[in-house]
Each structure stands twice: as structure tokens, then as C-alpha cells.
Amino acid sequence: MSAITREDVARLGxxxxxxxxxxxxxxxxxxxxxxxxxxxVVSSAVDDSTPATSHPIPLxxxxxxxxxxxxxxxxxxxxxxxxxxxxxxxxxxxxxxxP
Amino acid sequence: xxxxxxxxxxxxxxxxFEAAMERFDPVFGIEVHVELNTAxxxxxxxxxxxxxxxxxxxxxxxxxxxxxxPTANVEAVESAIRLGLALNCSIAASSxxxxxxxxxxxxxxxxxxxxYDEPINYDGHLTFELDDGTSVRVExxxxxxxxxxxxxxxxxxxxxxxxxxxxxxxxxNRAGVPLIEIVTKPVQxxxxxxxxxxxxxxxxxxxxxxxxxxxxxRMDQGSIRADVNLSLRPRVDGEDAQRAVPxxxxxxxxxVNSLRTIELAVRYECGRQxxxxxxxxxxxQETRHFHEDTGRTTPGRSKEEAxxxxxxxxxxxxxxxxxxxxxxxxxxxxxxxxxERRRRLQREWGFTDLEMRDAVRGGVLTxxxxxxxxxxxxxxxxxxxxxxxxxxxxxxxxxxxxxxVTPAHVAELEGLIAGGALTDKLARQALAGTLAGEGSPxxxxxxxxxxxxxxxxxxxxxxxxxxxxxxxxxxxxxxGKIAAAGAIVGAVMKATRGQxxxxxxxxxxLGRGGE
Ligand SMILES: [Zn+2]
Numbered sequence: 001m002s003a004i005t006r007e008d009v010a011r012l013g014x015x016x017x018x019x020x021x022x023x024x025x026x027x028x029x030x031x032x033x034x035x036x037x038x039x040x041v042v043s044s045a046v047d048d049s050t051p052a053t054s055h056p057i058p059l060x061x062x063x064x065x066x067x068x069x070x071x072x073x074x075x076x077x078x079x080x081x082x083x084x085x086x087x088x089x090x091x092x093x094x095x096x097x098x099p
Numbered sequence: 100x101x102x103x104x105x106x107x108x109x110x111x112x113x114x115x116f117e118a119a120m121e122r123f124d125p126v127f128g129i130e131v132h133v134e135l136n137t138a139x140x141x142x143x144x145x146x147x148x149x150x151x152x153x154x155x156x157x158x159x160x161x162x163x164x165x166x167x168x169p170t171a172n173v174e175a176v177e178s179a180i181r182l183g184l185a186l187n188c189s190i191a192a193s194s195x196x197x198x199x200x201x202x203x204x205x206x207x208x209x210x211x212x213x214x215y216d217e218p219i220n221y222d223g224h225l226t227f228e229l230d231d232g233t234s235v236r237v238e239x240x241x242x243x244x245x246x247x248x249x250x251x252x253x254x255x256x257x258x259x260x261x262x263x264x265x266x267x268x269x270x271x272n273r274a275g276v277p278l279i280e281i282v283t284k285p286v287q288x289x290x291x292x293x294x295x296x297x298x299x300x301x302x303x304x305x306x307x308x309x310x311x312x313x314x315x316x317r318m319d320q321g322s323i324r325a326d327v328n329l330s331l332r333p334r335v336d337g338e339d340a341q342r343a344v345p346x347x348x349x350x351x352x353x354x355v356n357s358l359r360t361i362e363l364a365v366r367y368e369c370g371r372q373x374x375x376x377x378x379x380x381x382x383x384q385e386t387r388h389f390h391e392d393t394g395r396t397t398p399g400r401s402k403e404e405a406x407x408x409x410x411x412x413x414x415x416x417x418x419x420x421x422x423x424x425x426x427x428x429x430x431x432x433x434x435x436x437x438x439e440r441r442r443r444l445q446r447e448w449g450f451t452d453l454e455m456r457d458a459v460r461g462g463v464l465t466x467x468x469x470x471x472x473x474x475x476x477x478x479x480x481x482x483x484x485x486x487x488x489x490x491x492x493x494x495x496x497x498x499x500x501x502x503x504v505t506p507a508h509v510a511e512l513e514g515l516i517a518g519g520a521l522t523d524k525l526a527r528q529a530l531a532g533t534l535a536g537e538g539s540p541x542x543x544x545x546x547x548x549x550x551x552x553x554x555x556x557x558x559x560x561x562x563x564x565x566x567x568x569x570x571x572x573x574x575x576x577x578x579g580k581i582a583a584a585g586a587i588v589g590a591v592m593k594a595t596r597g598q599x600x601x602x603x604x605x606x607x608x609l610g611r612g613g614e
Contacts, residue, residue: 015407017202054195054412060420066137066174069144069158077154077162077271087153088252088268091204 004032112374113395116366119373120291123331124341126349127293127365131281131304133314134247134322135178140275141246142169142212142416147277149320153270161246161275163208168415171196171244175277176219176419178313179244180429182279183220185307185436186239193420194219196244196413204269205248213280215410218243219419227303227438229295230456237300238284247276285346288338293329294365298358301325306437318357325355327364330382331372347372348382352396354389364389368396444468448477457485463499466506473510476517483509487527491534504533512540524597525549552599555607558591561599562607565590576608584608 006025009032013020020028071077074087083090140147143160159167183190197215223239250273255265281304289296305323309316316323330349335341350372352364367389372382387396435443444464445455448471458464463484470480484499488509492499512530515521521529521544532543544550552558565587566573575583584605591604 060418062417063173064170068146071145
């Protein structure tokens with residue numbers, strides 16, 4: 001049982017750049033708590049002797065050679081762009097968000 | 100440092116660096132991003148050629164299109180392990196990739212593939228020397244693999260600045276290019292030498308990367324980029340007592356893209372933070388940007404708010420588990436460490452510390468090495484590359500290796516001097532011809548008619564004329580004042596347009612003058 005608070009949801013919303021109303025915060029906090037609780041059931045099936053894994057298949061070292069393969073044409077690359085200019089993707093202004 | 104000159108004079112609120120260092124102890128860390136020179140990107144087969152038209156080296160993987168799956172570039176992994184070994188790191192028995200989540204259009208996926216809790220290299224160190232020969236060892240926390248982001252051009256609004264930009268154009272050619280990020284542990288105990296140490300560390304790291312030939316290692320082109328984080332704490336007596344003082348709030352300065360800038364940024368940030376702390380105001384934990392033009396840093400976004408990357412393991416990439424065999428094979432390919440190479444060359448060439456430092460600073464070590472290999476004496480090779488040629492490169496604003504003069508040319512020139520065909524002065528003229536694209540020094544000497552006048556008859560006539568024109572000097576020479584001969588040598592050299600062998604002229608003067 002791990003309750004997701006309204007503050008948690010507000011923070012996630014801010015990180016995901018989603019504006020949430022007060023009403024939505026309440027609804028989502030409840031829904032997310034239910035989801036997290038449902039997933040937490042998995043924890044009851046394992047004990048400390050079970051190592052955490054990030055990959056379900058026991059494969060490692062899958063690489064590709066450093067050989068150039070075909071890229072998309074620029075027209076193809078830009079075909080799904082909402083806007084483009086001078087062969088580049090055109091995006092809205094970003095306010096102080098440089099990573 | 101004077102408050103009256105240099106970029107910091109315009110800083111306004113900053114305390115002078117010296118005053119800051121009297122009251123505070125700086126602790127810094129450096130993150131360096133090295134762009135690898137692989138033919139293809141980190142997780143897809145798109146080419147990495149620099150300068151290609153925008154968005155022509157992109158595919159579903161590096162554009163983050165749904166369903167596209169990444170696969171790691173084995174060459175990039177090997178470069179990462181080799182760099183780790185060269186930095187005395189432990190190579191992780193198992194290492195995995197992670198997603199670093201953030202929203203910014205420089206990555207179309209809305210996350211960057213990086214490494215988080217299991218970097219491929221960890222716990223290394225790099226030892227290097229400062230200008231006065233002091234040896235410094237910087238501990239390295241990790242050196243991990245990740246992908247570069249796209250290049251954004253901000254259009255409209257306040258010229259190129261992010262705030263107020265009307266819109267941005269994105270070129271994804273650079274998105275997905277392999278990077279290695281090298282992170283130091285906190286560097287402390289350097290006091291007022293912190294700026295110098297920061298600079299020397301990045302220079303030493305660049306030299307290692309260059310020797311490994313895993314990157315173009317050009318800071319001016321962004322293939323090596325540094326972020327410097329820095330904090331101050333009150334200064335107390337005693338090294339142990341100083342280390343026990345808790346670290347202050349730190350800032351991270353980005354945009355530090357030359358060795359000189361690293362030094363300036365550390366100095367400026369020390370002064371800025373010191374002024375705040377001295378006034379009883381807090382240092383805000385934030386990212387700051389260094390501005391080359393003003394020598395100042397200005398705040399970017401606030402760290403506490405933005406730095407929640409919610410890392411989690413990248414499910415689409417499998418762990419990297421380098422076998423001992425593989426690692427040892429890569430270890431066998433490591434070049435001689437740059438610091439050791441320098442010591443060896445200095446020993447072999449018999450250079451003084453100062454001569455060696457000039458050669459290293461000028462980036463001409465390899466050029467001298469190749470000139471010596473082509474048959475020139477080390478002293479001669481050094482003289483041309485750190486003198487005449489370095490000036491020519493600076494004047495032309497080009498990298499010295501891009502001059503039309505090769506090590507073979509310089510060796511040929513030295514051969515002409517040693518054989519008596521050219522004097523030093525004529526050699527300089529021949530070299531000027533080679534720099535102007537007129538061919539090898541021997542070609543230029545022939546074409547321009549540069550040759551030592553070795554015909555004694557012509558020289559004797561010139562000496563006699565000079566002695567006759569300067570009876571006082573002639574008298575002094577006759578009276579045993581040999582030093583006076585210099586004036587006559589000068590006159591003869593002038594008369595022969597520099598084409599005489601000065602030593603031979605001197606012999607003749609002393610012979611004739613005594614008569
Ligand atoms: Zn691609």
C-alpha cells in the first residue's frame with residue numbers, strides 16, 4: 001500500500017508538462033494509487049533471495065558493427081514534423097528549459 | 100589578478116579572486132563529454148559525418164519513431180573501455196544502459212539513453228603536471244556511455260538567446276552520436292590553484308583522448324565539452340580540518356568550451372559565490388552559463404526544479420558484459436600515456452623543462468617527433484616549430500598542423516643549413532617560400548637564388564670594402580679588440596644580402612683586419 005498524494009501527481013504533471021486541475025489531481029491520485037497497489041502484488045511473490053532484473057532474457061553483449069547503413073531521406077524524416085523550415089524541424093519557443 | 104583589467108573587471112558584483120581565496124576554500128568537479136569519432140551513431144547505423152546538410156543522417160531510431168529499436172555500436176563500446184583503461188578505471192563486469200527522461204526537443208524520444216547505476220568504467224584517476232611541474236592526481240568517479248543530442252538553432256526573439264526566441268529549428272544529425280562522459284570526484288585541497296588545476300585536468304584528459312584516437316578532441320568544434328561544478332566553504336587552517344568542513348551549495352557552469360574558458364569560469368564563479376557568501380546571502384544551486392564575451396556566468400534553469408530525470412533501466416538494450424579476454428585485448432592496444440611519452444621525449448631530445456613546455460603548449464610534440472624522425476636534430480626541429488612556424492600559424496589563425504610546411508620540409512631545411520648551403524637567415528626566407536606554397540625549401544632556395552656566398556674572392560672584396568669604410572673599427576680590430584668585428588660582419592652581411600656565411604666572414608675579417 002503506497003498512497004500517491006495530490007502533491008506527487010502535481011509534481012509528475014509538472015515534469016511531464018501536463019497542466020492538471022485540482023479536480024484532476026484528486027482523481028488521478030486515487031487512480032495511480034490503485035495502479036501502484038496492483039503492481040505491488042508482484043512483491044509478495046518474491047523474497048530477498050530473488051535478484052532484481054532489468055531484462056527478462058538472459059542475453060548480453062548484443063552489438064552492431066560500426067558500419068554505415070541507409071538513413072531516411074530528408075523529406076521522409078520531415079514528413080511527420082508538425083512544421084519544418086530550411087530542412088529542419090521547427091518547434092515552438094522553449095522558455096528556460098535548456099537541459 | 101587586477102580588478103581593473105580583463106573580463107572580470109566588468110563583473111561588478113564579484114569579489115576579486117584573491118580576496119575570495121583568503122576567506123573560502125573551493126571544491127570543484129568536472130564533467131567532460133567526449134564525442135567519439137566512430138563512423139556511425141551509438142545506437143543506429145546513421146553516419147556521423149560533421150557538416151552534413153541538416154536531417155540527412157537520421158533514421159527511425161535516432162528520430163525516436165515508434166517501434167524503432169536501438170543496438171549498441173561495438174566500436175563505441177570498445178572506445179569507452181579503452182578510455183576507461185587509460186584513465187585507470189575499473190571496467191564493470193556488467194554494465195547497462197538507462198533512460199534519462201526530460202522534455203526538450205533536442206531528443207525526439209523525450210529521453211536520452213545514458214548509463215546511471217551501472218556505468219561501464221568507474222573509480223579511475225588521472226595524474227598530470229601543472230606548469231611549474233607540480234604533480235596533481237584527480238580521482239575519476241565514472242566514465243560512461245551515452246548519446247549526444249540534436250543541435251538547436253533559436254530563431255527570432257533576443258538574438259539567439261533561449262528566452263524570447265520565437266521558435267527553434269532542430270537538426271537531428273547529431274542526435275545519437277556516441278559520447279563518453281567522464282565525471283571526476285570532488286577535487287579539493289587546491290586552494291587558489293583550483294582554476295589552473297581545472298584547466299590542466301581537461302588538457303590532460305584531451306591529450307589522453309587524442310592519444311587513443313577515439314575522438315577528434317577539438318574543443319573549438321565541440322567534440323570535447325566541459326561542465327564545471329563548484330562550491331565554496333569557509334577556509335580553516337589545517338588540511339584535515341579543511342576537509343572536515345561540509346561542502347557548500349554548488350553551481351554547475353556550462354558552455355565552457357576552451358581551456359582558457361575553464362580557468363576563467365572557475366575564477367569568476369569563485370569570486371561571485373564569495374561575494375554572496377560574504378554578504379550573508381545564499382548561493383543558489385543552479386546551472387549557469389559562461390559567456391565568452393563578458394567573462395561572466397548567468398543563471399540557467401534552477402537545478403532543484405528541473406533535475407528529476409527519473410532514470411530507469413533501458414529495456415531495449417542488453418547489458419554489456421565485457422569478458423576478461425576482451426578487456427585485455429583492448430588494454431594491449433593502449434598507446435603510451437601522454438605524460439610518460441613527454442618524459443621519454445624530453446630525455447631523448449635533451450630539452451630543458453621550459454623548451455619542453457613550449458613544445459607541449461604549442462601542440463607541436465608530434466610534429467617535432469616526425470621532423471626528428473625525418474633526420475633533423477631535435478634542437479633544430481624545436482626551434483622552427485615553436486618559433487617561426489608557430490608564429491605563422493597564429494598569424495594565419497590556423498592550426499599549426501594545417502600549414503603547408505611538413506616535418507619533411509623542416510628536416511630538409513635543417514639539412515641545407517647543416518650542409519652549409521643556407522645560412523639561418525636564408526633558411527628563414529626559404530621557409531617563407533614554402534609557407535607561401537612555393538614548394539619545398541630546396542625548391543624555393545633554387546627558384547629564389549638563395550645560396551650562401553662561399554666564393555672567398557667576393558667575400559674578401561666585401562670585407563676589405565667594409566674595413567675601408569670603417570677605419571675606426573679596423574683600428575680596434577688591429578689593436579686586438581676582436582669583439583669589434585661584429586660591426587664589420589653586419590656590414591658584409593648587408594652587402595651580400597645575407598647570403599654570406601657569417602662564421603666565414605668573421606674569419607676573413609680577423610685575418611684581413613690584422614694586416
Ligand atoms: Zn539513426
